[in-house]
């Protein structure tokens with residue numbers, strides 16, 4: 606249950622390496638913060654415990670993240686474009702894997718989405734003043 610007197614911090618990318626650490630550390634200070642996480646998929650949500658304070662949304666999809674950013678006080682963005690290994694790589698055979706980004710998930714596209722999330726956060730914050 607969220608305590609409204611405490612600022613609510615949203616960690617976007619809560620299922621990632623750094624995002625998980627950030628959430629853990631913030632929750633250790635739960636007397637100071639309400640912590641929310643934003644992950645991209647239900648699988649990521651399950652991976653980090655599946656609790657109600659974890660929202661599922663894609664930062665490139667405005668509608669999907671509105672519930673997560675509603676009434677937050679601070680935003681920590683720890684998303685990043687995640688490259689996939691091209692099919693056919695066999696670590697047993699050695700060599701180096703090749704990587705690719707899915708369409709719409711190139712680093713510059715995810716960076717742009719991060720900037721957009723920041724703008725939405727600012728807009729909501731000003732509306733609340």
Ligand SMILES: NC(=O)c1ccc[n+]([C@@H]2O[C@H](COP(=O)([O-])OP(=O)(O)OC[C@H]3O[C@@H](n4cnc5c(N)ncnc54)[C@H](OP(=O)(O)O)[C@@H]3O)[C@@H](O)[C@H]2O)c1
Pocket residue numbers: 617618619620621622623624643644645646649662663664665682683684685686687715718
């Ligand atoms: N790892 C390090 O050692 C390190 C050190 C210094 C700084 N950093 C910085 O910290 C940040 C995070 O790095 P990381 O290593 O923690 O990355 P990571 O483990 O690859 O995590 C990135 C997260 O971003 C999420 N994500 C990607 N696209 C998304 C989208 N469109 N909508 C919502 N979520 C999306 C992914 O969600 P899914 O899991 O659902 O795919 C993933 O959990 C980066 O800016 C990086 O430069 C990292």
